[in-house]
Amino acid sequence: MQHSLKRRNETDSCFFLSRYRHRSSMATLNLSSLQALSSHRLCSSFPQNTPTPSFNFQLKPSINPRPISLKPYVSEKPRARVVALAVKSLGDTEALAVSPENDGPAGELPSGAGVYAVYDTNGDVQFIGLSRNIAASVAAHWKSVPELCGSVKAGVVDEPDRETLTQAWKSWMEEYIKDSGKVPPGNESGNATWVRQAPKRKPDLRLTPGRRMQLTVPLENLIDGLVKENKVVAFIKGPRSAPLCGFSQRVIAILENEGVDYESVNVLDEEYNYELRETLKKYSNWPTFPQIFVDGELVGGCDILTSMYEKGELASLFKK
């Protein structure tokens, strides 16, 4: 009762409905137990007899500009739940297609904060998440697992504080569990498919700000600092994502296979790493590329790294 009164007061005091864009930060809640929802169900079952005018006004911003209505929208619900103040129910929300033809997955989705549900092409719910930027989160999902992103339902939450977002998410989760009798696959405990993925590849390092900038320290000093400040540095021909010679490719494959954290420098980058090749040959007393440094010392080229890899000596080398 007290909680309900508090909620109503907050609603009455809302003179301005504000939404703000926040730097993309996805908050993913995996359902750890049904007990929380059980207690929540007791609260949510409390009926709200008379919707106030501000209640109707509150719903307006969450309506999509171009709604795709498949069933008539009932503007007045006699037994609306408390959380309906923040977001429409999952069943009443229109689904938006996620496909490249729609200017990418973020084309029609709202970029505000709220809750969203991802459906696959069969119309099955794969994941229900909450986000500060729904469009950005769905775009990330699309990039990560496009085969599971057929359409999305989005519920924008005004005044998206943590509690309101969580309540909206819980209401959609509860509604889905009630209808289907199970948890969405993506929300099951231990499923990491929908967690924001870390960047797959580090960018190559650059020694200088560019050709148009005058160096204030000799290139040798930059090289020396670089190999000593980073545990593993590979000077290769081409970028690490697409090495331009077989030896560099082989070195990158070995380092990736070892799972070691390493930096890479493209010695063919004439804009940011100009004059690096000749300087590095003198610095390391090694005439060819790739060159691999560990703990500030040259290990060798592709042959030596391959030899150590085949003898199983790399693990101890990287652990020193």
Place this chain on the structure above:
Amino acid sequence: MGVTKEEVESSLKAKLNPSHLEVVDTSGGCGASFVVEIVSEQFEGKRLLERHRMVNAALEEEMKQIHALSIKKAVTPDQWKQQQESNQSNPAA
């Protein structure tokens, strides 16, 4: 025209006095890339990096024209003997 296989062999023999040497031109004869296997007492007590440096130094002049040098083997006569015996006892290898 690049370096000839004979020139590579000659430089390595003169400077490292190998008991076994094998040089393969992997660039189809135009002398741009080579694979080297070399056995020498001068590698005794040297770690792999230093051995490769010795080979690079022996080919200092040729390296100016070589695009790729692959040193597949740089071992002492004792290591070479062990590898030979190991290969004999295991023909499948």
